Amino acid sequence: MTAPLSVGAVVLITVATAVIGMRGMRVARTPADFMVAARQVPPLLNASAISGEYLSAASFLGIAGLAMLDGLGALWYAVGYAAGYLVLLATVAAPLRRFGAYTIPDFAEGRLASPRLRRWATVMVLVICGFYLIPQFNGAGITLQATLGGPYWVGVVVLGVVVTAGIASGGMKGITVVQAFLYWIKVTAIAVPAIVLVLAVAHPPLGSVDGPAPASFAHTTVVRFPDTTRVDVARPVTVVASGTVDGGRANGALTLHPGNHTVAAGTSLRFPAGSAAPAVSSATGSGSSWSSPLLRLDGGRGHPLAATYGVLLATVFGAMGLPHILVRFYTNRDGQAARRTTAFVLLLVSTFYLFPAVFAVLGRMEAPALYLTGQTDSVVLALPRIMVAGLGGELLAALVAAGAFAAFLSTSSGLLIAMAGALSHDIMGRGVRAFRLSALVLGMLVTVAGLLVASVPINVLVGWAFAVAASSFCPLLLLGIWWPRLTRVGAMWGLALGGGASSLAVVASLAGFGSSGWPALLLGEPAIWTVPVAFAAMVVGSLLTPGAVPANLTDLLVTMHLPERLRRGTAGGAVQRG
Amino acid sequence: MSAPPVPPVPAETVPLPGQTPARQAVRAPARRPADRTGAPGRDDLLRQDDYGRALLGSLMRAQLGATVSVLGPAILLLALYPLLAVLVPSLARDQVAGIPLTLLVLGGGIYPPLVVLGFWYVRRAERVERRFGELLDDR
Incomplete structure (x- = not known):
């Protein structure tokens, strides 16, 4: 099946992104410009950029796909992705901006006076971004497969080349505007088809969705x-x-x-x-379990309440620990602007999440073929052409293809910047050349990894990145900002135990360990135990080493909590990165 | 409503948040430097003594109060709905106006309260900071 309109839309988005990015590159002059856009980004623009970077393949394709496959309980992922911003807003947005940390390793070193902790944090940045980047490439492969009908690797390679070349040649300055632009593309591309399909196209009543399955x-x-x-x-x-x-x-x-x-x-x-339609063993059986408000991964797994809480813990506490998001807070004017920006992000992200559920419900009734072929992750892409014949369907399909590609471009470029920044700054030596080289090497590595991931649902992969972030950086940030007695020793224990245990659980799950019962739950939803472990390790480690509290603790706390307006006359100012 | 940051009374040991306050005697503020007129100033915040720590602690406690009053209801909302679904299994089948209840709640209804809580927090946090600023400027 060839779809010239969809191909045109994907090309258009890619070219527009590249052009806006190039213009930004010409404006950037110094390495400092290159790494961080000017501080004066107004809250709504900044919020659009953060939302643009945040709404990834998981949000655009994965939520609808997983909800169609496993049931409406999978919508808890979306709820958690949004609620994570409420937690971020109310706990870390303003203090982090006031502290002046540009990355999480910066925060770790500045707050706890430990270069060694900084290197551990850098490793966690690479792990989390890596887990998060791979499903983006997976999504790109699925998208070009669904629109072009070609092999899976084409989309992966196209995205890899575009993003790697874009990052290695461009910079943050242009990307702020690009990310904001891509948010509005994404929300239009999911809202318009969803509204048209529900209101203007004939379909069975929504209430009949929990009838005998599949349809x-x-x-x-x-x-x-x-x-x-x-x-x-x-x-x-x-x-x-x-x-x-x-x-x-x-x-x-x-x-x-x-x-x-x-x-x-x-x-x-x-x-x-x-x-x-014939049934496939992986599809959820009866109707009422499909429309249950509890998460039933793989059509059951046996412990739906614990699985729901596991996903909620990972997503709600993981959002603040995503390395590529923190960079954006640095571009706020001050702590108050950071709070306003975050509240707008919550609004923008929540608006987006009103729409994926529509595709899940309509897809279950109208696109049973996707169950048969195991391609439910492409329901958002496939549904317009299934439900609307002729030019109308082609136009809607082109719109969602453009939105999906916007999602991969924005998230993967943000992640690659964060990874390349961490790698070049802490491991390869600073400067623009090291940054470019890091971007190039990491871009190629992740593209290869994207080719290798099997048919794991996108949303499950992204959920794991959140679980690792929630088990490592979340306790570091929360305790670092609000608990004066945190020490570098405690922080290292927490990063090692929480981050290590959650990463191992994810790898074990990917390798196929734990296929049912509690092992499946504890490995598949590790946040439910690794988040408490990380907090406990940080608290116990800190209480055992009271002497390791930094000497300038008062300065640090004042810097984080005193509004900038009141700062004149105190020594507190932005902590400069070393 | 949030308690405004109270000008703290200098005492022997004033705990920072997270520390258990020890029982202590309240004394007259006799240890202030002579050049002070009554209200605390910015410089006091950076003093490494109990008074500076108490001042900073009062700001952090007021901020944390705003945080808890917003995250408390949000966490209850998110944590109780799955529990309710276990206790009342018919929630999985219920429909409102022909639309599955789960779709209405998880696909839409749960977001407005979260957004309202977010903007409410911004207002509260800014008010806490304004009051603290007035306190410091009153010298």
């Missing part, structure tokens, strides 16, 4: 199976097959009798309109 094919549908799949047919159905079914070549009409059938990779089956 039936509304139109004659050709289903292409990218992987070998076992399907469970409930009622006999005659399809037009091309490929291999149950081990035998099949070309032309084929009747699938009730029972299990194995469809080989590369096979396509044409289902007649009105026929019931």
Whole structure:
């Protein structure tokens, strides 16, 4: 399937991003300009930029896809992604801006007077950004696959080249405007199709979504199976097959009798309109568990309440620990502006999250083929063309393709900047050349990793990045700002135990350990135990080493908590990065 | 409502947030430098003594009060709804005007209170800082 309009939209977004970014590059002159945009970014523009950077492939594709696959309880991810900004606003926004730390390693070193802690924090920055970047590339692969029909690697490589080249040649100055622009593209690209599909296009009543699952094919549908799949047919159905079914070549009409059938990779089956869609073992079964307000990953996993709390802990406390977001707070004029900016971010992000659920519900009723092929993550991209025939559907599909690509571009460039900044500043030696080289090396590494990740749902991958952030940087920031007795020893214990345990749990989960019951929950939703472990380790470690409290503690606390307006006459000023 | 930052009385040991206050005798403010007229000043904040620490502690406590009064309701909202869903399983099937309740709550209804709490926090935090500023300027 070729979709010239969608291809045009993706190209247009990429070119527009590059052009605005290049203009920014010409304005940047010194390395300082290059790294941080001028401080005078007004709150609404800055909030748009933060939201633009924050709303990633997980928000644009992943939430709708996971909710369609596992049930509406997956919307807790979106709630947590938004609520994380309320926590960030009420605990760290103003003090961090007042402290003047530009990155989390800066904060760690400045607050606790320990270059060693700084290096540990740098390692955590690379780990968290890495976990977060890979699903963006995964999403780009899915998007170009869904719009062009080409192989998965094309999208991954295109995004890798565009972002790496953009970062290595551009800088933050242009990116602030670019990120703000991309937020408005994204919110338009998800809101307009969602509203049109719900209000202007015929569809079954929303209330019937919890009927027997999966639904039936509304139109004659050709289903292409990218992987070998076992399907469970409930009622006999005659399809037009091309490929291999149950081990035998099949070309032309084929009747699938009730029972299990194995469809080989590369096979396509044409289902007649009105026929019931066969079930796939991974899809959630009955209706009321699909519309339950509890998270049921993989269609169950057995402990929905604990899983829900695990995701909430990770997302609500993880947002503040995302390394690429903190940089943006430095571009606020002062602490009060940082608070106002954050409140606007909460508003902008919440507005966006009103729409993914629409795609999940309509997708469950109208696009059962996505369950069969395991491509629910592409529901946002595929639904407009399934529900609207002709030019209207093409236009809507082009709009969502543009929005999706905007999501990958903005988040992955922000993440790559944060990673390259951390790597060049702390490990490779400072300066613009080291920054560019770091961006180049990391960009290539992550592109390769993006090619390797299997079909893990985007949102699950991003949720893991949040879990690691919530188990490492969240306690560092919260305790560092509000608890005077935190010491460098305690902070290191917390980073090592919380960050280490959550990272290992994620890697174990990726490697396939823990497939059911409590092991699956504790490895798949590590935040539920690693966040408390990280806090406890920091508190205990600090209480055991009271002598390691920094000597200039009062100065540091005054700098973080005294409003700038009152600062004249005190020694408190922005702590300069070393 | 938030307690305005109270000009602290110099005492033997005034705890910072997080420390357990020890029982202590309240004494007249006799240890102030002679050149002071009554209200605390900015320089007092940086003094490494109990008085400076108390002044800073009062600002941090007032800020933390605003934080808790906003995050408390938000965390209750987020933590109680899943629990309610376990206790009242019919929530998974309930519909309002033909739309599944879960879609209405998780897909929309839960966001307005979070946004309102956010903007309310901005106002409260700015008020706390304004009052503290008035306190310092009153010298």
